[in-house]
Amino acid sequence: ALAAATGGLPFAVVEGARALAADPASPPRHAPLPPGLAPEVLRALATVAVLGSSFDTDEFLALTGLDDVAAYAVLDAGLAARLLRRTEQGFTFGHALQRETLLERWTGPGGRRAAHLAAARALQQLDRSPGRIGHHLVQAGQAAAAVPWVLRAAETEAALGAHRDALVLLDQVRAAATGEDVGRLLALRADLLEACGDLASVDAYREALAAVSDPVRRTRVRTRLARAATRRGDLETATAALEGLPLDGGSNDGELLVARGSLAFYRRDFAAADDAVAQARQRLALDAPVISRLHLVNLQGLLAHHRGEWFQQFRAELRAGVQRADLALGFFDSHLCVAEYLLYGPTPYDEVLELAAELRRTAERAGLLHAVAFAGALRGEAALLKGDLDLAEAELAEAADLHHALEAPAGEAHSLQRLAEVHLRRGDPAVATPLLQRALPLARWSTIAPCLLPRLYGTMIEAAEDPERARAVVDRAEATLGPAGDDQCSFCAIMLAAPAARTCAAAGDLDRARHWLTVAERSVARWEGTAWQGALLEARAALARAEGDGGGAARLSAGAAELFDAAGQPLDAARCRATAEPAAVPAPRAARVPVSGPPPA
Structure with a gap:
């Protein structure tokens, strides 16, 4: 009877069995909430359930308005009934079904917005993360009020490399933004699309440029529009975007010089590109933003390719990159193919393997997953050429998965191609071919x-x-x-x-x-x-x-x-x-x- 009443859902079976144990005379039923809890306990827990699956004591007190004695009595009752569990940060609901049931029965559909608005206000008082505050304001129907909070949250996500997550946040409030927030939001959105390698970034920069009125921000948007257009091969747009932009001693000078140099490079004016690099290196001080230095590294890598240099100092630069984890991502993306000199030059493969392992350890400590993925791919390549196919397969498969999770198409394509080589060396082209077919579109649309x-x-x-x-x-x-x-x-x-x-x-x-x-x-x-x-x-x-x-x-x-x-x-x-x-x-x-x-x- 219990299995029939619960539909065989494991959680419902367990909770229904507990209810029967407490009252054997009651009929078997689907009972997400434990029996015997007072209505005031359920109401207080429903109030905090709007925060999500977890909450801490300060949040519980702020939302319920209870004094310490009454609040802890409610929490103890929830723990005793297995409705709550303790965590290092506070408390969590025992199951998502229990939390949803509390919200449905004790707030109702019409009360959800009011509950989210109360949660947003409480989180503001407690100085919690902008992302959480913005989320509750959006859910409360206060999208306009959520804009500044969501912008702050999206900027944080962008700084951490969570570009797609940041785009989702911006899309929640894009239509509600007004005034200067419109330009700020659209410029950030364009930067995020460009970071993802999305072809729509050029149009996004154009849209942002139409909404930005501040002269400093307009200069920055035009510079980045030029950079994105150059990468897409739209040199006419890049030229128009850079026309008339002066070097004024401001923070944008470094990016502007690099954008000029990149455009000159693709116009095959290598002397002008070299001159731009020389000036950019002087303008970008040691404390300049990492992203500006990375764009410079990228242009230097392109020029080095063109000159056909041997890169005798590449190993020294690589070791320097290991010590600067914040530069690792851009440095190695810029030198992805130049790094092949390590693999096909005089450096012994055991040394390359150790160097890649050293890079990965540093990147893992710093939390730079892009550099971790690059190090794994480099290690897998060295193992492949050395003839250690088992190690190569393990490293390259992991690198491909990590690059995919990070939305890094170039790294994923590179890892898949090398992984296909592993299977070819084993005489198994049937496994290699699908990997190559997966890699081809990724490579074609990469930078x-x-x-x-x-x-x-x-x-x-x-x-x-x-x-x-x-x-x-x-x-x-x-x-x-x-x-x-x-x-x-x-x-x-x-x-x-x-x-x-x-x-x-x-x-x-x-x-x-x-x-x-x-x-x-x-x-x-x-x-x-x-x-x-x-x-x-x-x-x-x-x-x-x-x-x-x-x-x-x-x-x-x-x-x-x-x-x-x-x-x-x-x-x-x-x-x-x-x-x-x-x-x-x-x-x-x-x-x-x-x-x-x-x-x-």
Whole structure:
């Protein structure tokens, strides 16, 4: 009878059994609230239930208006009846159903707003968090009064990196904002969208600019509009936003210089970009906001890519980033592909593993989850290249999940691509391919797509089921990045060029193989002294094999194996060594005739 009355709901069964134990003569029923509690006890608990599942003693006293003796009597009765439980912070309701029942029976639908308004006033008196106060004002139908509280709460969420949560808060009161709060809210909303990599940020900055009247804030919004438009490739909007903005010695000068430098970089005016960086470094003092320094680091990373420097000091900068946890997120996002120098250069993999572990420990202590995710990905990459596939899988899977939770598409795409490589090394392309398909849209719409797409397409070539499908992936990559590969990072181009050259050679398309070999050679010139020299020899071996030079192919493959061995990459060395026997060289194939029409989906 009890199971039928409660529908088998475990909590209801337990509470119904307790009610029967207290009064065996009563019929079995669904009784969320324990029997025997006085109405004044239930009414007092219903008053505080509007706060949520938990509350403390001060909040209980402020909301109920009871004196200390009466208040503690109510709390003791709730504890004795298992309606409440003690916590370190105060009290919590035993079950959500009990709290909802209290609210429904003792406040009623019409009394909810009044209860929320009373809660907001009590929390203001107690100086509780703006987020809680704003929430209760919104629930009380006082959205206009909630605006300043919600703005403060959203700014706090934004500072902590909870960008989507902050956007939800702003949307609750956006329509109720008036006066200067409108511009402040819209500017913050645009900043949050930009931090999430949302393409709508440019339009959001335009909307904010129309609502902001304060000259200082307008300058800041125009600067950030330019920065967002530059990242989206809308250089015309960026130019218009920056036109006429002066350097006035204010706090916006650093951001303005970086925005000018970024625009100059994408207009290929590298001298102007270098000059902007030099000025920005002088303007941004040591106590400048972290975000301003991070944007500068990002631009410096882009310029360093263009110059093709070896980054001999990169390890020193990396170690400095470990000691400055507040800079870790932006520093490592800015250097995501440059960090590959550690992986393909002379640094031993055991040292990279330890360095990444050191970074993760520091980031965990500081609560910087983005840096924790980056460190895990870096550690997973080092393990992959070293040949420790179990460690690589564990680290990269965790990094992908953490980047996903943090809404960091570039990091997630990067981790998924490397995780797919792990499964390919195990000979399981069926597991690798779905990972690559998940990563592709994330990479395409990230801020570092030119770095991520080449490595993704390169891995997709390796994962193809047969040579013809691999050749189709090369066509797809060319359609996306341009036939000359202009839309890819000159460093990261090798990650596509090497497998594309091998694939075109195997398919008999020697002209395209030579083209991709040229792209690989240009890219490897920027990586001099790294393991990519081995990848270049492997691509040359594939072309020699396709041209019928079996002996030359064998020698090149053997040389590639030696370079991979020297770099500490045993799996790559074994692959090249397996093709170093002249007897294994097949006859050259006929040249492939390109098929007209759109690239394969």
